[in-house]
Amino acid sequence: MRRHLYLIAGFASLGLGAIGAFLPLLPTVPFMILAAFCFARSSPALETKLLDHKHFGPHIRRWRDRGAISRRGKKAALAAFTFSATLALFLSPWPWYLLPLTAALIGGTWIWTRPEA
DSSP: OHHHHHHHHHHHHHHHHHHHTTSTTSOSHHHHHHHHHHHHTTOHHHHHHHHHOTTTHHHHHHHHHHOOBOHHHHHHHHHHHHHHHHHHHHHSOTTTTHHHHHHHHHHHHHHHTSOBO
């Protein structure tokens, strides 16, 4: 039963990552990393396919080996956080815009402190 749940979660993460390739505020690589994690526990063949993928494989391996994020990935994530926080600042009333602003600051700080690939 647990294997099936991991398989379902892996496919859901893969789907969200695919959607994120087209939507600028939905991250792709973190969902692919999550999919690889789930597939490692449910389907080694699917995990191998992700690890061998020419675009996502290197990011997944870097994260697994060193917890590293590329500088380009960091910049893209911080740009998305900045855009989201700015949008919330103009579209949300006080004090609600503080929530996305706080999340962006915490998430951005965490991403920026990860090792670089």
